[in-house]
Amino acid sequence: MKKQHTPVFFEEAVEALDIQIGEKYIDATYGEGGHSRKIIASGGVLLAIDVDSAQVKKSDDNIHVVHGNFSDIESIAQNQDFTPVSGVLFDFGLSMAQIREGGKGLSFEKPLETLDMRLGDGISVAEYLEAVDHQSLTHALMKYSEDINSPQIANKIIQSRSSKKVQTVQDLKEIIDSVVHADMTTQKKSYARIFQALRIIVNDELEHIKKALQGAVNIVRPGGIIVVITFHSLEDRIVKSFARNNKNAVTEKVVDVGKMRTLASFERSATLRVLKKI
Ligand SMILES: C[S@@+](CC[C@H](N)C(=O)[O-])C[C@H]1O[C@@H](n2cnc3c(N)ncnc32)[C@H](O)[C@@H]1O
Numbered sequence: 198m199k200k201q202h203t204p205v206f207f208e209e210a211v212e213a214l215d216i217q218i219g220e221k222y223i224d225a226t227y228g229e230g231g232h233s234r235k236i237i238a239s240g241g242v243l244l245a246i247d248v249d250s251a252q253v254k255k256s257d258d259n260i261h262v263v264h265g266n267f268s269d270i271e272s273i274a275q276n277q278d279f280t281p282v283s284g285v286l287f288d289f290g291l292s293m294a295q296i297r298e299g300g301k302g303l304s305f306e307k308p309l310e311t312l313d314m315r316l317g318d319g320i321s322v323a324e325y326l327e328a329v330d331h332q333s334l335t336h337a338l339m340k341y342s343e344d345i346n347s348p349q350i351a352n353k354i355i356q357s358r359s360s361k362k363v364q365t366v367q368d369l370k371e372i373i374d375s376v377v378h379a380d381m382t383t384q385k386k387s388y389a390r391i392f393q394a395l396r397i398i399v400n401d402e403l404e405h406i407k408k409a410l411q412g413a414v415n416i417v418r419p420g421g422i423i424v425v426i427t428f429h430s431l432e433d434r435i436v437k438s439f440a441r442n443n444k445n446a447v448t449e450k451v452v453d454v455g456k457m458r459t460l461a462s463f464e465r466s467a468t469l470r471v472l473k474k475i
Pocket residue numbers: 204225226227228229230231232233246247248249252265266267268288289290291292295316405
């Protein structure tokens with residue numbers, strides 16, 4: 198029996214989709230399949246997508262999961278003859294299992310792993326850190342980590358790579374440690390921010406989110422719903438400004454789950470937004 202995990206906003210996200218029996222829904226971030234199973238159990242007809250082939254390979258036999266990027270949601274749905282849909286769910290980020298067991302250097306707690314971090318195509322973090330110029334690295338780390346130590350960390354990366362390639366999780370942690378001398382808690386916060394920034398960069402995550410939201414609006418029927426779970430302010434800002442710039446196409450509301458129940462620790466930085474197509 199496969200170990201089941203409880204996804205973020207498990208009940209609330211599916212409830213917000215307002216599932217109508219027999220209608221079509223897309224789970225654009227299949228992950229471990231928790232939300233997908235709940236959508237099916239609620240009577241929805243489901244198509245799921247995930248960019249990570251390892252997630253698709255281990256998916257449930259009875260769920261149709263397409264290997265692809267959610268930025269292509271419109272063409273994926275059309276190719277699968279799955280339009281229009283009544284709802285789309287995005288649960289951004291990665292699953293804990295993927296971070297801990299993926300073997301791609303996504304967790305700063307796996308020092309021996311190579312800095313890969315690719316979910317789909319493209320170059321690895323190790324390759325990026327070898328090729329990027331100083332100014333671009335500084336700018337990208339500042340923008341995507343929002344860590345005040347970004348310029349110094351970028352300096353150190355550029356200095357270090359001339360004598361030794363930055364290839365493993367441990368290599369990067371040592372560089373961060375050489376800049377951030379404070380206590381372990383502060384160091385861990387910097388690891389988390391810098392690792393997240395590099396993951397965003399090599400997977401072009403924020404651009405894919407922008408395209409995905411537009412694609413979802415294009416395939417949802419009028420009155421249909423797009424539920425979005427974000428994990429950090431960079432993602433959330435994109436969803437918020439998308440809704441603001443598309444007031445003629447969608448209405449938007451935030452569901453304050455924290456007011457409804459006690460949040461689990463992994464849910465505290467998450468936001469649940471619901472867009473409804475006009
Ligand atoms: C937080 S997990 C989703 C968990 C899922 N809701 C569940 O119930 O198990 C996010 C998933 O989205 C996938 N993902 C991330 N970026 C993606 C993209 N651009 N296109 C498609 N899937 C993506 C990840 O590989 C991961 O499996």
